[in-house]
Amino acid sequence: MTRDELSAAIVEEIGNIAPEADLTSVPDDADLREALDLDSMDIFNLVVALSQRFGIDIPDADAAHLVTLGGGADYLAQRLGTPPGASRRERPGAA
Amino acid sequence: MGTFTMPSLGADMEAGTLVEWLKHAGDVVHRGDIVAVVETHKGAIEVEIFEDGTIAELLVPEGEKVPVGTPLARIAGTGEAPPEPAEPAVTPPAKAAPTPAVEPKEMAAPPVAGRASPAARRLAAEHGVDLSGIAGSGPDRAIVRADVEKALAQPQARRRTGLDLEQMRLAIAAAMARAKREIPHYYLTHSFDASASVKTVEDYNAARAPENRILLGALLVKAVALAMREFPEFNGFYEAGRFSPSKAIHVGVAIAIRGGGLAAPAIHDTDQLTAGELMAKLRDLIARVRRGGLRSSELADATVTVSSLGERGVESLLPIIYPPQVAIVGFGAVGQRPWVVDGQVVARSVLTATLAADHRVSDGHNGALLLRRIEDLLQGAETLL
Numbered sequence: 295m296t297r298d299e300l301s302a303a304i305v306e307e308i309g310n311i312a313p314e315a316d317l318t319s320v321p322d323d324a325d326l327r328e329a330l331d332l333d334s335m336d337i338f339n340l341v342v343a344l345s346q347r348f349g350i351d352i353p354d355a356d357a358a359h360l361v362t363l364g365g366g367a368d369y370l371a372q373r374l375g376t377p378p379g380a381s382r383r384e385r386p387g388a389a
Numbered sequence: 390m391g392t393f394t395m396p397s398l399g400a401d402m403e404a405g406t407l408v409e410w411l412k413h414a415g416d417v418v419h420r421g422d423i424v425a426v427v428e429t430h431k432g433a434i435e436v437e438i439f440e441d442g443t444i445a446e447l448l449v450p451e452g453e454k455v456p457v458g459t460p461l462a463r464i465a466g467t468g469e470a471p472p473e474p475a476e477p478a479v480t481p482p483a484k485a486a487p488t489p490a491v492e493p494k495e496m497a498a499p500p501v502a503g504r505a506s507p508a509a510r511r512l513a514a515e516h517g518v519d520l521s522g523i524a525g526s527g528p529d530r531a532i533v534r535a536d537v538e539k540a541l542a543q544p545q546a547r548r549r550t551g552l553d554l555e556q557m558r559l560a561i562a563a564a565m566a567r568a569k570r571e572i573p574h575y576y577l578t579h580s581f582d583a584s585a586s587v588k589t590v591e592d593y594n595a596a597r598a599p600e601n602r603i604l605l606g607a608l609l610v611k612a613v614a615l616a617m618r619e620f621p622e623f624n625g626f627y628e629a630g631r632f633s634p635s636k637a638i639h640v641g642v643a644i645a646i647r648g649g650g651l652a653a654p655a656i657h658d659t660d661q662l663t664a665g666e667l668m669a670k671l672r673d674l675i676a677r678v679r680r681g682g683l684r685s686s687e688l689a690d691a692t693v694t695v696s697s698l699g700e701r702g703v704e705s706l707l708p709i710i711y712p713p714q715v716a717i718v719g720f721g722a723v724g725q726r727p728w729v730v731d732g733q734v735v736a737r738s739v740l741t742a743t744l745a746a747d748h749r750v751s752d753g754h755n756g757a758l759l760l761r762r763i764e765d766l767l768q769g770a771e772t773l774l
Contacts, residue, residue, distance in 0.1 A: 304509060313514040313680075314647055327701055331647050334604055334700045335675050342599045354594045354602065 295374065301367040304360070306342040311336050316355060322364035337361065391440050391464040395449075397457045398429055398688040400712045401564035404427045406454040407461060408522035412520040416444045418464070423684065425461065430556030431652055431688060432681035442466045474498035482584045512537045557650040568709050572627075576707050579760040582730075583723055583740035583768075587634055589770035593664070603668040605723065606697050611667055611773045612766040613695050613718050614638050614659035620759045622751040623716035623744075632715060632750045641691025641711065642671065644678045652678045655691035664774045698722050705741040718763070740767075 295303075305317050307328065315330040326332050332340075340360055345352045350373050352360075359369035395405055409426040412418055424444075440656040442464040451462045505513070505520050509532045513520050518665055523540045527533035568574075577599070586608055594602040616639045617624040625634040639655040646652070654677075679685050694717040696708045696723045702722035710717050721741040728737035742763055744756050766773060 309514045310520075312647065334606070335646075335672065337450055338599075338602070338604055339672070345599045352599055354591065 295371075296345065297367045297371050300370045300374075301363055303347065304340075304344065304363055304366045304370075307347065308332075308336075310343065311339045320363060323362050325352055325361050326362055326363070350374070390445065390667075391466065392460045393438055393460055393462040393464055394425065394457045395427070395455050395457050395687060396436060396685050398427075398431065398685055399560070399564065400567060401560040402429055402457060404454055404456045405434075405449055406530055407449050408433060408452055410433075410447055412444050414446055415443050418444060422642075423623070425678055428751050430553055430560040431683060432553070434683050434685050434688060436685040438464070440464060440466070470538060477718045506534060508534040510536045512541075544653055551694060553727075554648060554650045557646075557652075561651060564711060564713070565709050568712050572710050572712060572715075574710060575748050575753055575756065577744045577746075577753060577756045578705060578707075578741060579743075579757075579764065580739055580741040581764045582728055582737045583767060586740075586767045586770040587723065587738045589774070593774060601665065603664050606699065606720075607664050607671060608767065608770055608773045609669040609697055609720050610640050610642060610656070610659060610671070610695050611662070611664055612763050612770075613693065614640050615773070616759055616762045617693060618660060619762060622754060622755060623746060623759060625715060626692070626713040627715050627747055627750060628713045632747075635692040637692065639690045639692045641694040641714070643694060643708075644675050646679055652683070652688075653691060653696075654678060654683050655695050656688065656689035657686070659730035667669070688745060693717070703741055707743055710745055710746050711748060715750045717745050718760075719743040719745070 301322075301382065305380040308317060308330070312330060312332060315332075317325060317330070320326065320329045327337065328331075337357055341352050341357050344350075344360070344366075348370065352373075356369065395407075398405070403607075405427040407425055408428045410424070411426065412422070412424040415520075418424055418438050420439055422438050424438045425436045425438050427434050432579050438448070445463040445465045447462050449455055449459065455461070474669060505525070506527060510520065512534055513523075513532075520537075523532050523536050524744055525532035526536050583605075586605060590603060590605050590608065599685050617640075621634040622632070625632060627633075637658060638660040639657050641653040641655045642661040643651060643653045654674050656667065656674065657668065661669065674683075691711070691714065693714055694708075694711050696706060697720040698706055700722055704724065705721040706719040708717045708719040719742070721743075723738050723740045725736050726739040727734050727741060729735075730737070742760055744760050
């Protein structure tokens with residue numbers, strides 16, 4: 295999976311948890327808790343949803359990576375073995 | 390012959406709209422069965438019955454708005470012939486009735502998203518439809534877009550999801566104004582080192598899959614519930630000039646709704662649940678507060694309330710009692726603060742608990758003992774699991 299696909303997966307799961315949240319204008323590095331008014335229960339549910347979707351354990355200590363879209367995509371890429379930044383524009387040479 | 394009436398789902402409710410009958414004349418009903426859906430400012434609420442019998446007659450058609458206390462249906466008792474004339478038997482108020490049995494499947498399985506296609510999830514999210522209520526027709530019974538479209542075509546799928554935030558605001562205003570007008574509140578605040586509780590949660594979670602973990606909030610609610618066993622003057626209702634303590638401990642949990650609004654549904658017999666069960670209940674309640682689908686007993690039954698600000702909150706809160714209850718416990722956000730341990734200043738996870746209580750029923754001395762007891766329970770947090 296590319297980083298963009300992972301990012302889209304996170305967006306989709308947040309949409310399930312907070313259907314009323316508007317994700318279209320959330321920057322990659324924005325704290326989702328601040329930007330979308332997500333609380334600790336929402337982040338808990340996000341960790342559950344992503345761990346089940348990708349079949350990986352996400353330790354509590356790693357949940358901090360998931361509070362931004364960019365951090366979450368990077369974290370999932372690393373955990374799933376996707377080359378880091380496979381489609382990141384700011385890293386020329388990585389396609 | 391009994392009468393099933395429009396219940397009062399909180400001190401702030403005056404009327405409700407009967408949107409759907411789930412049982413009809415001739416149906417056998419048991420205590421705890423959901424017989425009707427009522428639309429209130431808290432969204433569509435599933436209303437339970439508190440007696441066994443047979444529905445003899447429905448008295449109010451779907452779509453009609455009626456005041457609290459209006460007879461909705463006549464119930465023939467077990468072994469009773471249905472067509473007898475109605476006696477003026479009064480259905481006991483919801484909060485006085487024993488708690489109906491909780492559906493076991495809710496206890497066992499936290500609500501997690503079932504298998505559904507991305508398109509189905511998107512469409513369901515757009516319309517606020519709960520996927521768990523939809524039968525899947527895709528591979529491995531996965532829910533596909535067509536299933537969601539079908540569900541959307543049925544009016545009730547939409548009807549059950551809506552929360553009228555404007556109405557909810559009016560209801561909060563009415564309840565809180567009444568509380569401030571009638572209840573002589575007193576407030577107590579107590580800060581303590583919550584490192585032990587934080588560590589207990591970390592240890593508990595380390596060995597568990599994400600869906601089986603807990604948040605600190607579950608322990609806070611459990612601690613308050615256990616403390617209520619020893620401090621009954623904070624657990625019950627003040628009505629008609631007198632206080633009635635409640636034997637059962639149903640902690641109401643204040644749940645914020647994004648975009649504004651608040652509900653505080655009850656977790657039944659909170660003191661008897663393990664932390665894991667309590668966490669599953671909290672997840673389920675929060676999901677249902679936000680999408681609709683609360684039950685009548687959950688809205689009327691709370692005997693005391695907990696309001697916890699969570700990790701993004703501020704240091705403390707001074708909450709307002711939800712009438713006819715007589716106490717509410719608030720928890721601020723846990724924060725790293727300087728703390729003196731053995732004469733040294735060290736950084737510790739500090740939590741501030743507050744109590745707002747009804748001075749007609751209790752005094753500050755016992756209130757302080759209650760907050761101390763809550764601290765003690767959280768210091769030995771492994772006993773709360």
